[in-house]
Amino acid sequence: xxxxxxNTAMGIELRNITKTFGKFTALDGVSLKVETGELVAxxxxxxxxxxxxxxxxxxxxxxxxxxxxxxxxxxxxxxxxHVAARRVGFVFQHYALFRHMTVFENVxxxxxxxxxxxxxxxxxxxxxxxxxxxxxxxxxxxxRFPSQLSGGQRxxxxxxxxxxxxxxxxxxxxxxxxxDAKVRRELRRWLRKLHDDMGVTSVFVTHDxxxxxxxADRVAVMNKGKIEQIGTPEEVYEHPANxxxxxxxxxxxxxxxxxxxxxxxxxxxxLAIPGANGNARIDDADGTNADGTNADGTxxxxxxxxHDLEVARTGNGDSILARVNHVGFAGPFVQVYMTRQDNGExxxxxxxxxxxxxxxxxxxxxxxxxxxxxxLFSDDYSI
Amino acid sequence: xxxxxxxxxxxxxxxxxxVLFVVAPAVNVFAQALSKGARAxxxxxxxxxxxxxxxLPLKERRALSKEQAQAEKxxxxxxxxxxxxxxxxxxxxxxxxxxAWAIAKFRFRGRSLLVSLIDLPFSVSPVVAGLVFVLLMGxxxxxxxxxxxxxxxxxxxxxxxxxxxxxWPVGAANWHSGVIFTPLxxxxxxxxVTFPFVARSLIPLMESQGTDAEEAAITLGAGGxxxxxxxxxxxxxxxxxxxxVLCAARTMGEFGAVSVVSGHLDSNDTMPLRVEKLWNExxxxxxxxxxxxxxLLAVVTLVLKTLAEWKTRAADE
Numbered sequence: 001x002x003x004x005x006x007n008t009a010m011g012i013e014l015r016n017i018t019k020t021f022g023k024f025t026a027l028d029g030v031s032l033k034v035e036t037g038e039l040v041a042x043x044x045x046x047x048x049x050x051x052x053x054x055x056x057x058x059x060x061x062x063x064x065x066x067x068x069x070x071x072x073x074x075x076x077x078x079x080x081x082h083v084a085a086r087r088v089g090f091v092f093q094h095y096a097l098f099r100h101m102t103v104f105e106n107v108x109x110x111x112x113x114x115x116x117x118x119x120x121x122x123x124x125x126x127x128x129x130x131x132x133x134x135x136x137x138x139x140x141x142x143x144r145f146p147s148q149l150s151g152g153q154r155x156x157x158x159x160x161x162x163x164x165x166x167x168x169x170x171x172x173x174x175x176x177x178x179x180d181a182k183v184r185r186e187l188r189r190w191l192r193k194l195h196d197d198m199g200v201t202s203v204f205v206t207h208d209x210x211x212x213x214x215x216a217d218r219v220a221v222m223n224k225g226k227i228e229q230i231g232t233p234e235e236v237y238e239h240p241a242n243x244x245x246x247x248x249x250x251x252x253x254x255x256x257x258x259x260x261x262x263x264x265x266x267x268x269x270x271l272a273i274p275g276a277n278g279n280a281r282i283d284d285a286d287g288t289n290a291d292g293t294n295a296d297g298t299x300x301x302x303x304x305x306x307h308d309l310e311v312a313r314t315g316n317g318d319s320i321l322a323r324v325n326h327v328g329f330a331g332p333f334v335q336v337y338m339t340r341q342d343n344g345e346x347x348x349x350x351x352x353x354x355x356x357x358x359x360x361x362x363x364x365x366x367x368x369x370x371x372x373x374x375x376l377f378s379d380d381y382s383i
Numbered sequence: 384x385x386x387x388x389x390x391x392x393x394x395x396x397x398x399x400x401x402v403l404f405v406v407a408p409a410v411n412v413f414a415q416a417l418s419k420g421a422r423a424x425x426x427x428x429x430x431x432x433x434x435x436x437x438x439l440p441l442k443e444r445r446a447l448s449k450e451q452a453q454a455e456k457x458x459x460x461x462x463x464x465x466x467x468x469x470x471x472x473x474x475x476x477x478x479x480x481x482x483a484w485a486i487a488k489f490r491f492r493g494r495s496l497l498v499s500l501i502d503l504p505f506s507v508s509p510v511v512a513g514l515v516f517v518l519l520m521g522x523x524x525x526x527x528x529x530x531x532x533x534x535x536x537x538x539x540x541x542x543x544x545x546x547x548x549x550x551w552p553v554g555a556a557n558w559h560s561g562v563i564f565t566p567l568x569x570x571x572x573x574x575x576v577t578f579p580f581v582a583r584s585l586i587p588l589m590e591s592q593g594t595d596a597e598e599a600a601i602t603l604g605a606g607g608x609x610x611x612x613x614x615x616x617x618x619x620x621x622x623x624x625x626x627x628v629l630c631a632a633r634t635m636g637e638f639g640a641v642s643v644v645s646g647h648l649d650s651n652d653t654m655p656l657r658v659e660k661l662w663n664e665x666x667x668x669x670x671x672x673x674x675x676x677x678x679l680l681a682v683v684t685l686v687l688k689t690l691a692e693w694k695t696r697a698a699d700e
Contacts, residue, residue: 060598083601090602096595100617109613110603158599165604 010074010168011036011201012057017069019052019061026052028225029067036074037199039192041212044222045248050205053222054171057203058090059083073168086169089162089200093174095154097146103157104142107132110165132160135194152183159191163198170195172204176211184208188215209249213237221245243377246303253309253347255302255320256379264302264376267342269320271302273374299379308373309349311336313359315368322347324365327356336361338369412678415671427672428461430454453666456649457673460657463566466538467641467653468634471573475630479581480623484615486582487589488597501582504575513572513643520562530562564646569653572640577633584626588619588695625691632684636677 012034019027026049034040042050055061056071060083063069070077078086098106107129111120120128133142136156146154155175162170175191176184192215195202206212212219213233220230221244229241240246257266264271312319321341328335333350340347347369351359361367417424430451436444485491486498504512520530536555544554559565596618600610616623638655645651652660654673661670 058602060602083598084604084606086602087604088602090599092595092599094595096599098596098599098614098617109600109605113600113603113605113609161599161603 011038012169012203013070013072013075014053014057015070015072016067017053017056017063017071018067019049019056019063025225027056027063029069030225030227032220032227032230034201034203036201039195039202039204039215039217041216041219042203042205042222043207043209043212043219043248045207048222049225050207050222051173054173054203054205057169058088058171059086060090087165087167089165089167089170091155091158091162091170091172091175093177095146095158095178097154097157097161099146102143102145103133103138103149104129106146106157107142107160107164110161114165129164132164135163136160150183151179152187155179155187159194163200167200170200170202172202174205174207176208177206184211191215213249221248223248240375243301243303246375246377251306251348253304253306253349254345255304255374257300257302259298259300259376263318264300264374266302266320269342270318271320271371271374272318273302273371273376300376301379302371302374302376304371304374306335306348306350307333308371309347309351310370310372311349311351311355311359311361312368312370315370319368319370322367322369324361324363324367326363327361336367338367341366409678412671412674415667416675418671419668423668424672426450426454427669428454428457453661453669456652457657457661457669459650460652460654460673461676463569463651464635464653467566467569467573468631470538470570471577471634472627472631474574475578475581476623476627478578479583479585479626479630480616482582483585483589484611487586488594488615498586501579504577504579509572509576509637509639510643512575513640516568516572516575516640516644517563520568524563532560533562534558534560535567563644564648564651566651568644569641569651572644573634573637576637576640577630580630580633581623581626584622584629585619588622589615592618621691621694625688625695628684628687628691632680635680 012032014030014032017027017030018025028049030049030053032040032053042053044050052061056063059071059078059081063071071079073086098109101109108125111125111128114120119125130142133139136159138153138156138160141149141153146157149157159172159175172191176187179187188211191204204216213236216233218230219233219236221228221236223244229236229245231239236245237249240249246252255264255266255271257264257271259265260270262273264273315321322338323341324336324338325346326337328337332353334353334356336349336351336356338347338349339345349369359367416427430447430453432451433439433447436447439447482497482501486494518524520526522531524530535558537557537559540556542554542556544552546552559567562568562571596614597610600614605613635653636655637653638659641653642656642659645653645656647656649660654677658670658673658677661667661673
């Protein structure tokens, strides 16, 4: 179902946007292009500037003029256009529903606010509002007040209200942030389906990597006012551009050491770097040794995901020694929490259940660790 | 059970205090007001001419006409009080809403100064405030020349004259001149004394509500005025009522500032000033009768205030 007026979706382009609040730089020269009909997630920790970026797109914040940044909708600069004239649908984190109005009145507000020449007739407004109420699966609840609805229902009202005016762009600020885990999962699948049905260009902000990776066409990972990486969920998860992205998207174990003939010397152990035949590569964003030259002797950090760690009872002298602390059973994998024997750093591995039964691990058991897959970054990158 | 004694003692202290300082004076007001019976109470406010009054003996005739003149002055004081409140409350609603809106929803230079200025009347004695007006607008005052010649229409005499004479369709039959020692001075003094009430009751409410709803309204295409009428104002309507009630109660009960600027002219008396005059004339019963109206006003205020507080809380949940 496609509400009338919603088929005028257009792409968004941000060029070199900077926004400072006093001495704090919320956005530092951000450029981003969102294709028509695309669903893009802005992912990052709190304070990374993602909400500010969303508000700049909406026009609720004005970017600093000094850097000559521009916001373009469908190729047209909208800097001079007031929020009300941008035709964006904005869904707020805490819904921002008008609590003295019923669901119907909330959804109708945008239509009733139109200049009288564009404003639909009374009957038409009613028809369109009821259509939207059906679309967000709240049929029969149009007479209720926001206080009589659950969190998930309120968020859907907020969405219907934003969609009512037929926005060219839909912006969602942590749309599921205030909901409990189960409702979140349902709603984000529903949002994806709704987006596919309506085809409105959408940008949503989240700090939950699962949400971003599951729902979005592309994910922009933000940190300290900059976009660290933008790509499809697969790209950013499988090929993080830098340690920050690696760290932010899922758990990771760090092994610091010195490179020596395709291996990383970690204390007494040597961690084999799979895929590196003699010449280990350091995958830094700034290009240090990324050309594959011999990096022997360089200090580096190996990033290993828990499911890329091989846990064994015996080793070959090269493996890293650790002691099991605790075993967790959440999800399809078994989580093994360990402590490195040489420096006491915590390590986490995720192993298959069969492997766990084979090993019969108990707390205080000594194990040997090696990496099935690892990424190297130079040791000077601070997170 | 261990803490029973302190609890009982504290409750007793509180109750005794309330009885001594609130209940007893209130009861006394009504007791004194009715000390000469219901008839005397009523005739404080309403003493019509008796049939055949002219034929009564001189002494009775004098007593009657004195009573009638006093009742007329009391009624005039009541009208004056209501009239002042009718002008002051709307003015302070406009000012209070505008100030609260600016302070709660925007960040601008001088914002904290404005916040402190709003609290100024709370820290200035009303008598001093009244005196400042006299010094500013009196004959020798800074605005003296302008203020003594200032013409303003009597609100009760305003009438509709139509467009036949000029483009301005409203005229007034009676005009007053001057500011100090006229009802206009009472209005000015009351505006000053009561302007914090509306703003103060709205600012915390508006601040706690944030700007989300307004931003939502703007993104939906609503203009500033529509956002204000349809979103901001309904969200604070009970808080506004609370402020209006406090502002009205204070305006009607204000004594110090109004007393100074009234010049003690009978025609400028509001109810509190009338109470004082009756008391000074040893007309105790009449003084308490007028005071009893103010006490009733306090009860109504209390009920409305509680209702507004309760509704504000209910609306926040």
